[in-house]
Amino acid sequence: MIENPTAYWETLWAAGRQYRRLTDCETTVLDRQTGPGDGRLALDIGSGDGALARHLASRGFKTTGVDCAPSALALASTGPSSAAVTFCRADIESSQPPPLAERAFAVVTARLVYAFVKDKPAFLSRVRGLLAPGGLFWVVTPLTARVPAHRAPTGITTAEEELLTSGWSAVRATDMDYLRCFALRP
Numbered sequence: 001m002i003e004n005p006t007a008y009w010e011t012l013w014a015a016g017r018q019y020r021r022l023t024d025c026e027t028t029v030l031d032r033q034t035g036p037g038d039g040r041l042a043l044d045i046g047s048g049d050g051a052l053a054r055h056l057a058s059r060g061f062k063t064t065g066v067d068c069a070p071s072a073l074a075l076a077s078t079g080p081s082s083a084a085v086t087f088c089r090a091d092i093e094s095s096q097p098p099p100l101a102e103r104a105f106a107v108v109t110a111r112l113v114y115a116f117v118k119d120k121p122a123f124l125s126r127v128r129g130l131l132a133p134g135g136l137f138w139v140v141t142p143l144t145a146r147v148p149a150h151r152a153p154t155g156i157t158t159a160e161e162e163l164l165t166s167g168w169s170a171v172r173a174t175d176m177d178y179l180r181c182f183a184l185r186p
């Protein structure tokens, strides 16, 4: 369990740690779910180097990326086409969460982040509150069962997957080696 997400992630980003790159395979499946942005709002939670947020912006979404690590935001803000995205620094689990409009986002994404969320029920409830009617919650996460034991904390267990996928009107899962991509609709 990561007690202080900002300190934990900042140390890694500041040391130059990188994470699995966004692949065409992932964006193709995502794009099929979202359709064109047409100026609708998208939110990328734990936006890291900004690759997914920039992808959403390139598809026509007015995109916000939220991350708690200053070094990740610095990297994201200097990346190609970063001006198309609003990046903001916030701990999404803080008792004073960032001021994001309720029921406003057509797409909310969380890539390689969900496993690290401490209070998953509270987080899911927050995401549901942010989604516009008919919106999409897109989660990409390793599965604990598919990663080596020492990397188990980076993935979700079967029980955590059940929690993630319960209570949505539609759930679609697509596997990409050790990752599972979830398209969840309220």
Ligand SMILES: C[S@@+](CC[C@H](N)C(=O)[O-])C[C@H]1O[C@@H](n2cnc3c(N)ncnc32)[C@H](O)[C@@H]1O
Pocket: 005, 009, 010, 019, 020, 045, 046, 047, 048, 049, 052, 066, 067, 068, 069, 072, 090, 091, 092, 093, 094, 110, 111, 112, 113, 116
């Ligand atoms: C494994 S990285 C993935 C980054 C990016 N989503 C990607 O796919 O490359 C996890 C990211 O989530 C951010 N993060 C983790 N917990 C967070 C929290 N509570 N609030 C905001 N950002 C968080 C970290 O700073 C880090 O950038």
